[in-house]
Amino acid sequence: MARKPLTEPRKTASQERSRATVDALIDATARILVKEGFDKASTNRIAEVAGVSVGSLYQYFPGKEALVAAVVERHQQEIMQTFREGVAGILAQPLEKAIRQIVAVAVKAHRVDPKLHHVVAEQIPRVGKLEKLATFNGENYTLFRTYLESHRHELRVDDLELATFVCVTSIEALTHNAVLHYSKAFPDETMEALVDESARLVTGYLKAS
Amino acid sequence: MARKPLTEPRKTASQERSRATVDALIDATARILVKEGFDKASTNRIAEVAGVSVGSLYQYFPGKEALVAAVVERHQQEIMQTFREGVAGILAQPLEKAIRQIVAVAVKAHRVDPKLHHVVAEQIPRVGKLEKLATFNGENYTLFRTYLESHRHELRVDDLELATFVCVTSIEALTHNAVLHYSKAFPDETMEALVDESARLVTGYLKAS
DNA sequence: ATCAAAAACGAATTATCGCTCGTATTCTGT
DNA sequence: ACAGAATACGAGCGATAATTCGTTTTTGAT
Structure with missing residues (x-):
């Protein structure tokens, strides 16, 4: 044995x-x-x-990696908590409103301890146990997909899977970059404009013309 | 002294x-x-x-870091070379065509040694000299901005700076994720669809309705 | 052919860091 | 008050790197 x-x-x-x-x-x-x-x-x-x-x-x-993993996990929990709260009851909202809210919440989520988020994103090598800590997580993805499904008739996309990928990836990248790399270059008013623009980007893509 | x-x-x-x-x-x-x-x-x-x-x-x-930096730099040069060649003479193209081409080239660029790109993106801690090796580079950004400026009259965006940020960030993230995380989940035909979708996303956002 | 500069060598030194283990302290139940 | 379990301690072992430096080999010029 x-x-x-x-x-x-x-x-x-x-x-x-x-x-x-x-x-x-x-x-x-x-x-x-x-x-x-x-x-x-x-x-x-x-x-x-x-x-x-x-x-x-x-x-x-068991070692340093576990410590770091614990930190990352705790941080992601906090972010997801913020996210869940922010998108509660969004299913009932019309497309424009829903998307705008999702983008705004994404920004808010990225502002939960941005310094730590920056380190997690840029400095921590994703090896071993950290490998699975993907850039964007599955819950997020599922959440968004569910919204799209329930509003399918308003959309002009046919492949929902692909559409989810496109939207989630874009929103994540835009908010991530804006908050973590451009927060100094973007004053608050620009940040608001960015939320508008991002929402328009995604809405325009999804909405049946 | x-x-x-x-x-x-x-x-x-x-x-x-x-x-x-x-x-x-x-x-x-x-x-x-x-x-x-x-x-x-x-x-x-x-x-x-x-x-x-x-x-x-x-x-x-002077040390290991310098070696890694050299590798990353060389790799980025290769990518930029691919990129430059791919977007040559794009200024003359109409919006739809230009964007589609840019997206397609971005995919191609991400396929120049994807394994190395993956390691650079996921495993290398951006500390010290590696810190400045940003996720997306400035030349790219300038290139795109130049296109937008020369086609300003066709666009409905007013802040070109912001628009550039939105487009470059989205395209980079979409192609990066697709090639490096989903190349197995996305068969070739899906990849083509993704290029279409990404182009539609960006074009719809930019184009005057 | 000769020589000095350039390049290459690699064993040895030094530094760092993960991790263990024998011991000391604190807690909890009786 | 006591005993045993849980927790805490931290010097030091071992392994893995990073880096140096005295020596040897190669090269190019004369």
Whole structure:
């Protein structure tokens, strides 16, 4: 019987104190990623910043990658939460309104800790467990597709799959780039104009002429 | 006088032989990046694969980062070359045709060594010198803007700067995602449809109704 | 043929970092 | 108050790189 190596730390933190340790470690990782960049995020450094010993770190995480993955996952959860709230009840809305709202929410979502988002997008190599953390996630995709399906009769696209791809990819890229690369070049009023333009782009593409 | 540290290797390779060495090193780096991934690209490994000693490596490159930067730069040059050729004489074309051609060329450009492109996009942390190697480059942007300016009268957009951003970002993201993430999910015919759809997206947005 | 500059070599040094493990401390239930 | 379980500690081991430098080989000019 090949026994699984006992080196797999179980994070089953049962006591209050240990849960705090886990949180401190994830927080510290996020702070380091933002303030010092990915390469400075060594396990020793993370433990130090968290005010915890390396030993404790390895009690709860199998390694650095797991820490980073935890940070990314937490961040994506926050973003998705923002997103879900923002698009609630959108199915009932007409196309123009719905799209505009989706774009606006996408911008808002990208503004949930933009610094961290930037690091995640630009500095973290997607290797190993991080590989599956795709650029845009599936829930998003499904959400949008569902809207398109329920409004199919108003649309002039025939391949909904393809249309979803086109729309989701465009909106994601536009909001991502605007917030993370051009937030200085784009003053607030330009950002609003960008939301309008993006919405027009997508609406024009979808709407039956 | 604070003298610059002599540790800065100058790549002034004067002889034929040394230029070959430099090439071999860059080639080897690219091959390793593609076949084994970013973390396996150590200086010793690169030298080994290049059939060259580590010492020689440091004669011409200050470190691993410089090697990777050289690979990325070379790759971007190739892509831009493809791009330039593909959009030559496009200024004379009408909007629909021009946009379609641009999209098609963007797909073609993304297919110049997609494996390497994938590694560059997903695995290489943009830190230090790699930071400025932006996702989409300025020449592209300028090229597109020039087209829009010369066809301004046909368009219904008023802010050309913003319009350029919207179009370039969308086209880049759509072609990038399609080629690098969905090339298996998208059979060739779907890819063609995608080019059509992308062109329609952008054309509809730009064209005066 | 001779020599100095250029290029190449690679073992050895140095640096970094992930991770372990024996020990100390704290908590929880009785 | 006590015991055992959970948590925390952190110096130090081992592995993997990065980088140097004294030496050798090749080249081009004279």
